[in-house]
Each structure stands twice: as structure tokens, then as C-alpha cells.
């Protein structure tokens with residue numbers, strides 16, 4: 001059901017008069033690399049494929065593309081995120097074709113909202129289901145449910161990313177998340193403090209976040225408290241364009257030092273436990289993608305927290321006001 005349509009991307013590349021393409025493919029699509037390259041070559045393009053891991057549109061390899069003599073980047077699977085380009089970047093997002101599942105999930109959402117007497121909602125989703133949001137809005141409004149698709153900053157309207165919930169900042173008290181997984185709905189809740197309803201168009205399930213949000217906050221507090229015991233910290237910065245936060249890293253270094261901690265800053269492209277071997281710090285502060293310290297924290301031998309969580313660690317904020325990073 002996930003579809004990648006290269007037609008518009010090829011048109012965009014031709015319009016940009018690009019001949020030599022630097023291709024970035026997300027991990028989930030790597031097995032289709034040869035097929036994709038064949039299609040591009042059949043359209044007269046020369047392709048160099050980047051094989052380093054690529055998890056988001058924040059990871060645009062402009063320097064590498066130019067080093068390889070390429071005149072454009074084709075970035076698959078994500079929507080535009082990085083604003084300053086020194087080389088044309090064409091995006092080809094992956095999109096779900098839900099077929100009749102869309103009607104079914106719309107009916108499930110409508111019935112749920114009517115039962116719960118909710119008459120105003122904000123609508124959010126990820127890039128893969130984005131084309132369904134205006135249709136969902138239309139259907140809900142037919143039933144008298146006011147539906148708002150919030151303005152996105154650096155993302156499409158209604159779109160959420162693990163590091164960007166700008167489009168969820170709407171006046172409605174309830175936010176519908178059309179999609180799968182828990183990470184984004186948790187992010188919406190902890191960046192807006194609103195009720196989030198997950199409507200999964202793949203499994204046709206609808207549910208609230210009640211249990212998960214309590215479990216999530218308990219995990220975060222536990223991790224931050226473990227990190228608090230450390231005396232030596234490693235602040236991790238990535239060189240990835242859309243995730244680089246040197247200014248924040250320097251500020252956090254000062255904040256921690258004022259609190260009697262020892263701090264060193266380490267830079268790398270891909271942050272992983274392996275890249276940190278040999279470092280004796282007792283805790284890591286991640287300034288790159290927030291998912292590293294949320295989805296993957298158990299892969300690290302020392303407690304790893306997000307830079308936005310340092311204020312809880314040094315007692316500047318208390319856990320009642322816990323918010324996930326919103327970067328835009």
C-alpha cells in the first residue's frame with residue numbers, strides 16, 4: 001500500500017536541468033535501490049546513491065553531493081525540511097494508498113467523536129497519509145464536527161515529525177492523529193498537553209493515549225534521574241544539517257557547569273553507542289534527533305537524554321511541566 005511515485009521528481013530534476021543525481025534513500029526503502037536507480041537511469045539521469053543511514057528530511061547531504069560532482073539531490077521518502085539549499089533538492093515522499101480503508105477509518109472516527117460528544121478537533125498525520133487530511137476534514141465537517149488542519153512551520157499543514165509538532169498547536173482541545181505508532185501521538189500530547197486520539201488507518205483501530213502517556217513520562221523521569229547522578233557529561237552533536245545544534249550545546253554546557261558538572265562536547269554524523277566507545281562520560285546529552293534518546297535509549301550503556309530535558313535535570317523546571325522538544 002505504500003507507494004513511491006518518481007514521475008514528479010523526475011520532472012523536477014529535469015526542470016532543474018540536473019544530470020548527475022545524488023540519491024538519498026531512507027532505510028526502509030534500501031532494498032528497492034536498484035529498481036529506483038534503473039528508473040532514474042532510463043530517464044537519462046546519472047545516479048550516485050548514498051548508502052549512509054538516512055532517517056529523515058533533516059539529513060540532507062549537500063556537501064557530499066557536491067563532492068561527488070552531482071548537480072541535484074533526490075531525497076526519497078520525506079517532505080521538505082531543510083530551508084537553505086546550496087544545490088537543488090527534489091523530494092519524493094512515500095504515500096499510502098488506503099483504498100476503501102479510508103472510508104472505514106473515517107466512519108470509525110466520526111462515530112467515536114459523536115459518541116464522545118466531541119465537536120471540534122485538530123487533524124494531524126505524517127507525510128505518508130498527508131493527502132488524506134483534507135478529505136477527512138471534509139467528511140467530519142459534513143457531520144457537524146469542526147476540523148482544523150494547523151499551519152505547519154517548516155512542515156506541511158497538519159504534518160507532524162518527531163521533532164516538529166507546530167501543526168498541532170491549534171485551539172481545539174482534542175487532536176486526531178491519523179497514522180500508526182505511538183511516538184508521534186506522544187509527541188503531540190507532550191507538546192500541546194491536549195487529548196490525542198490515534199486513528200490507525202492500517203489496523204482500523206481507534207484509541208486514546210491514556211496508559212501510554214503515563215508510562216512514557218515515568219520512563220523519562222527515571223532516565224533523567226539516572227542522568228542526574230552523573231558528574232561527567234558528553235554532549236553529542238551531529239553534523240547532519242537539519243539536526244545540528246551547536247548553539248544549544250554550548251548553552252547546555254554552561255548550564256551544567258554552573259551546576260558543578262564536567263562537560264565535553266563530541267561531534268559526529270551518525271550518533272550510536274559504537275561512536276561513543278572510549279568516552280568515559282557517565283551520561284550523554286543528545287542535541288540531535290530526539291528519537292535517538294526516546295526510541296533508542298536502551299541501546300546506550302549510559303543514560304542518554306535530550307538537551308531539552310536538561311532543565312529538569314538541573315531543577316530549573318519540574319516534571320509537572322514536562323514538554324517534548326518542539327523545533328521549528
Ligand code: SF4
Nearest residue numbers: 055056058162163289
Ligand atoms: S530530527 Fe529526527 S524526527 Fe526530526 S526530521 Fe530528522 S529524523 Fe525526523
